[in-house]
Amino acid sequence: MTDSKLVSSLIEDNLPNFSNTFVPTRLLLGPGPSNANPEVLKALSLNPIGHLDEAYLELMSDVQKLLRYSWQCNNRVTLPMSGTGSAAMEASIANFIEEGEKILIAKKGYFGDRLIDMASRYKANVNVIEKNWGEAFSLEEIEFEIEKIKPSIFAIVHAETSTGVLQPLEGIGEICRKNNCLFLVDAVTSLGAVELFIDKWQIDLAYSCSQKGLSCPPGLSPFTMNERAEEKLKNRKSKVPNWYLDLSLLNKYWGSDRVYHHTAPVNMNYAIREGLRILAKEGLRNIWDRHLVNSQKLYKGLTELGLEMHVAEQFRLPTLTTVKIPSDVDGDAFRNHLLKNHGIEIGNGLGTLSGKIWRIGLMGYNSSSENVDKLLNLFDTELKKFTIFQSATF
Amino acid sequence: MTDSKLVSSLIEDNLPNFSNTFVPTRLLLGPGPSNANPEVLKALSLNPIGHLDEAYLELMSDVQKLLRYSWQCNNRVTLPMSGTGSAAMEASIANFIEEGEKILIAKKGYFGDRLIDMASRYKANVNVIEKNWGEAFSLEEIEFEIEKIKPSIFAIVHAETSTGVLQPLEGIGEICRKNNCLFLVDAVTSLGAVELFIDKWQIDLAYSCSQKGLSCPPGLSPFTMNERAEEKLKNRKSKVPNWYLDLSLLNKYWGSDRVYHHTAPVNMNYAIREGLRILAKEGLRNIWDRHLVNSQKLYKGLTELGLEMHVAEQFRLPTLTTVKIPSDVDGDAFRNHLLKNHGIEIGNGLGTLSGKIWRIGLMGYNSSSENVDKLLNLFDTELKKFTIFQSATF
Numbered sequence: 109m110t111d112s113k114l115v116s117s118l119i120e121d122n123l124p125n126f127s128n129t130f131v132p133t134r135l136l137l138g139p140g141p142s143n144a145n146p147e148v149l150k151a152l153s154l155n156p157i158g159h160l161d162e163a164y165l166e167l168m169s170d171v172q173k174l175l176r177y178s179w180q181c182n183n184r185v186t187l188p189m190s191g192t193g194s195a196a197m198e199a200s201i202a203n204f205i206e207e208g209e210k211i212l213i214a215k216k217g218y219f220g221d222r223l224i225d226m227a228s229r230y231k232a233n234v235n236v237i238e239k240n241w242g243e244a245f246s247l248e249e250i251e252f253e254i255e256k257i258k259p260s261i262f263a264i265v266h267a268e269t270s271t272g273v274l275q276p277l278e279g280i281g282e283i284c285r286k287n288n289c290l291f292l293v294d295a296v297t298s299l300g301a302v303e304l305f306i307d308k309w310q311i312d313l314a315y316s317c318s319q320k321g322l323s324c325p326p327g328l329s330p331f332t333m334n335e336r337a338e339e340k341l342k343n344r345k346s347k348v349p350n351w352y353l354d355l356s357l358l359n360k361y362w363g364s365d366r367v368y369h370h371t372a373p374v375n376m377n378y379a380i381r382e383g384l385r386i387l388a389k390e391g392l393r394n395i396w397d398r399h400l401v402n403s404q405k406l407y408k409g410l411t412e413l414g415l416e417m418h419v420a421e422q423f424r425l426p427t428l429t430t431v432k433i434p435s436d437v438d439g440d441a442f443r444n445h446l447l448k449n450h451g452i453e454i455g456n457g458l459g460t461l462s463g464k465i466w467r468i469g470l471m472g473y474n475s476s477s478e479n480v481d482k483l484l485n486l487f488d489t490e491l492k493k494f495t496i497f498q499s500a501t502f
Numbered sequence: 503m504t505d506s507k508l509v510s511s512l513i514e515d516n517l518p519n520f521s522n523t524f525v526p527t528r529l530l531l532g533p534g535p536s537n538a539n540p541e542v543l544k545a546l547s548l549n550p551i552g553h554l555d556e557a558y559l560e561l562m563s564d565v566q567k568l569l570r571y572s573w574q575c576n577n578r579v580t581l582p583m584s585g586t587g588s589a590a591m592e593a594s595i596a597n598f599i600e601e602g603e604k605i606l607i608a609k610k611g612y613f614g615d616r617l618i619d620m621a622s623r624y625k626a627n628v629n630v631i632e633k634n635w636g637e638a639f640s641l642e643e644i645e646f647e648i649e650k651i652k653p654s655i656f657a658i659v660h661a662e663t664s665t666g667v668l669q670p671l672e673g674i675g676e677i678c679r680k681n682n683c684l685f686l687v688d689a690v691t692s693l694g695a696v697e698l699f700i701d702k703w704q705i706d707l708a709y710s711c712s713q714k715g716l717s718c719p720p721g722l723s724p725f726t727m728n729e730r731a732e733e734k735l736k737n738r739k740s741k742v743p744n745w746y747l748d749l750s751l752l753n754k755y756w757g758s759d760r761v762y763h764h765t766a767p768v769n770m771n772y773a774i775r776e777g778l779r780i781l782a783k784e785g786l787r788n789i790w791d792r793h794l795v796n797s798q799k800l801y802k803g804l805t806e807l808g809l810e811m812h813v814a815e816q817f818r819l820p821t822l823t824t825v826k827i828p829s830d831v832d833g834d835a836f837r838n839h840l841l842k843n844h845g846i847e848i849g850n851g852l853g854t855l856s857g858k859i860w861r862i863g864l865m866g867y868n869s870s871s872e873n874v875d876k877l878l879n880l881f882d883t884e885l886k887k888f889t890i891f892q893s894a895t896f
Contacts, residue, residue, distance in 0.1 A: 123782060129545040129775045141550045152547050157525050325767065326553070327584075371587060376719075376767070385520045388520065
């Protein structure tokens with residue numbers, strides 16, 4: 109084959125002209141991603157440097173120190189995985205389950221289903237306890253099932269983004285230890301926004317994401333594991349059936365050895381360092397308070413407008429509020445109106461809650477009194493335009 | 503447990519003050535990452551928007567169209583995976599190998615070993631042919647082994663970043679079809695920089711990365727598969743044992759259905775759209791020529807300085823040049839000097855070539871005549887300071 113033949117065969121005839129990359133400005137008050145802090149976006153756009161450059165290795169150490177603070181733990185193995193939240197979710201399954209091992213998954217929303225799907229792909233013996241979408245488990249229910257099933261891992265979602273439920277976690281760690289079981293927590297929508305104590309609550313494994321409490325774009329998934337989890341990993345009989353998410357290899361790069369594993373997404377790591385720096389500067393206690401106060405202001409305002417929350421007050425998640433769509437309102441049309449005409453994104457329900465609730469996120473940088481006011485004003489002035497009988501003429 | 507007890511237990515006493523995130527400016531002339539185009543970094547730092555926002559879905563379509571052009575293919579399933587290059591490498595194994603199936607891997611460097619490791623984790627029947635690090639396979643050698651082994655997949659690295667070898671690929675696709683075998687190509691260091699024709703060369707599966715030919719930061723891995731590969735995926739007996747990289751699920755999001763899979767790394771996708779837009783504007787033929795011309799200028803200059811290339815001229819990779827470290831030179835000291843005192847990164851050899859070669863990358867945005875001049879000047883003036891007997895006194 110000659111070069112001239114290759115030239116003539118270039119597939120390019122139908123390629124249109126593409127304009128410079130541009131996206132509209134949005135205020136993201138849905139289930140995530142949330143808006144990134146402008147300082148984070150500045151850090152994100154610094155020039156890449158090598159993933160084995162000393163300056164980068166130092167930055168990695170900073171990220172790890174700051175992550176330990178945000179997780180409230182002293183775990184040696186604490187690192188951001190090079191993928192979005194589901195990557196670290198999968199790592200938590202892939203590394204700690206061997207074929208036939210029992211996992212008990214407490215499912216009360218969409219992300220419980222995802223855990224079940226993943227665990228079955230890794231050939232776990234999957235056991236599930238279920239709650240309605242909008243409820244939380246009691247400690248007694250969890251204890252009863254763990255003692256009955258005797259799983260190797262008990263997995264639960266701390267903050268269910270699909271339902272707006274905050275699952276109380278205190279006490280579960282103790283039950284898991286008594287039953288020789290690892291305690292795995294999905295903290296995707298709680299890390300850096302809602303009270304969470306990895307060490308104190310005896311959580312053995314946890315993962316989160318970058319685009320919610322940490323005010324970064326999506327792309328990294330913070331992960332932490334303690335010595336009990338390390339021990340289980342060390343005693344595996346088989347190789348981890350996943351190379352990219354193999355924690356022993358990842359830890360050689362993030363640990364003191366700094367052995368090359370995969371090329372790190374360096375710019376995303378600049379971003380997360382900056383997000384975590386800003387978080388540490390404000391202080392966790394202040395951040396948790398801020399999220400609580402703003403969510404309560406939102407409930408109050410929505411209630412005054414005659415709307416009803418989906419979750420009982422004691423289990424409401426400060427980062428994500430689920431609101432019942434009134435039966436005479438076209439929920440999708442209102443949501444699209446907010447997005448198209450006011451640049452504000454709120455979320456639809458997932459799965460069985462689709463069309464029944466809206467999901468309103470106040471996370472990280474976006475959890476502010478001003479954003480609550482802005483949204484409440486729009487609910488006040490715009491919602492009435494979307495009652496079913498009027499929506500056709502609007 | 504009361505709130506006040508929680509407050510008192512915050513782990514924060516030892517947290518130092520962190521300065522704003524900063525990294526030094528580097529000219530990255532190593533094996534990758536390469537410097538990103540400044541326009542790409544601008545796009546990267548746009549505000550995140552929702553991964554189901556119409557504006558984002560449009561951007562995804564652009565990325566796919568532009569990727570098809572850069573791959574020179576019409577494959578429906580063409581998308582960037584949400585991880586660095588190794589993620590798509592793993593996807594190419596995880597989705598297309600079932601337990602016990604034969605894979606034949608042509609290994610001639612470090613990344614062949616990675617393919618072997620991955621394939622064995624997915625319980626493939628792994629067969630390997632080997633070449634010395636610095637050589638390429640002939641078509642006859644490949645044909646002989648494929649006909650002998652009769653694998654389901656034949657995998658080879660197009661551009662071996664560990665050795666600087668460009669493997670000729672023409673003709674292999676035909677052999678694979680004759681033998682009912684999928685042809686899998688690692689194009690991590692060739693996409694967008696070196697001649698590559700997915701359709702014409704009958705390549706069934708290929709993956710790459712964002713941080714080399716595409717002039718983006720690391721974080722995404724372009725992937726493409728044709729109908730033969732789709733057919734094999736559809737006929738799997740078992741579920742793909744990897745959720746994050748499951749191509750049927752990914753394709754529901756990137757295909758016409760737009761069904762949510764995982765939260766996309768939206769900002770990295772802004773970046774890759776911009777990188778691909780700039781690539782399309784320059785045109786593949788011009789880009790390939792530019793990389794060729796600059797690499798030849800580099801060989802010529804280095805040779806004139808008395809240095810020797812590691813790879814025979816006909817197999818040299820335009821994106822990455824491997825140079826023998828003269829026996830009387832402290833290679834590490836010279837490399838560190840370039841980085842610390844001149845802000846230029848070049849790479850050490852990997853594996854068995856560590857300490858024996860330097861790896862010089864001229865990729866994407868960084869493949870310019872000016873960068874070649876800059877580096878040649880430094881080799882001319884600085885290298886002599888690092889001969890073994892003088893290095894101690896320098």
